[in-house]
Amino acid sequence: MTKRLSRDPQKEKAILKAAIAAFGVDGYRAGTDKIAAAANVSKGSVFRYFDSKQKLYVAAVHQAMATLTAVADLDVWTASDDLVSMIIRATKYKTELSHQYPHEFALLTRVYAHDEQVPEKLRTEAFSILNTWAQQAQSMIINQVVDKLSLRPELDKKLVKRFLSITIQEISRQIQSYFEQHPEIKRMEDMTEIVNQVKTYMDILEHGIVK
Structure with missing residues (x-):
């Protein structure tokens, strides 16, 4: 019986790191030969x-999920x-991350x-990995936010919570697009334009659009 070769954690880590980079840049069409070269291992490895x-x-x-979760x-x-400071601070943090x-x-x-390069079954599996974590994290955040709000009893x-989740995602x-266009902005004091816009959204959220 052939003895199975022991795994080298450093090689495995290098392959995963190279795979994350390659799949991130080129999508699923990224070649395993390119991944092997970047990891400095053979394609067979x-x-x-x-x-x-x-x-x-x-x-x-x-691994990408584990890294960001950590x-x-x-x-x-x-x-x-x-809500205003939460959305601004959280989005800025996400952009920096x-x-x-x-x-x-x-x-x-x-x-x-849902990258269409990926075979459908695999695409569904990968999305499920991400979506499960995202739903759990979002639920925790929204629950804590709603607990701080004074809601109408009816x-x-x-x-x-569902409405807030949809609204916060879009805002x-x-x-995030604003921060990408203005990378020089680092402090809340310099974010007057976007803060005022979010305040307007929150005013509409709290008071509606009808007199």
Whole structure:
């Protein structure tokens, strides 16, 4: 019986790092030969550790998620006293984090967007990995935010949470775009334009659009 070769954690780590970068930049069409070269291992080593490109892709998604989960500070979302500061601070933090971990964000953005390069079954599996974590984190954040709000007694709290989640996601996308266009902005004091815009959104949220 052939003895199975022991795994080298450093090689495995190097392959995953290279895979995250390659899949983030080139999508699923990234070649395993390119990944092997970036990891400084043979192509055979890639398949010895991960069996197939599909398994390597799933492992890369898991690793990207694990990396960001380990460093992300959810207190940035939950420690704010009001929705305006929460959305601004959290989106700025997310933007900065994406600059620190560009390959992880690039890969997970492709997963979230249902990258059509990826075979359908694998695409569904990868999205499920990301979506499960995102739903759990979002639920925790929204729960804590809603607990700080003085809601009208007749409102269904579940619907309020769902509505807030949808609203915050869209506003956050707009703010992230603003930060990408203005990388020089670092302090809340310099964010008057976007803060005022978010305040207007929150005023509409709290008071409606009808007299």
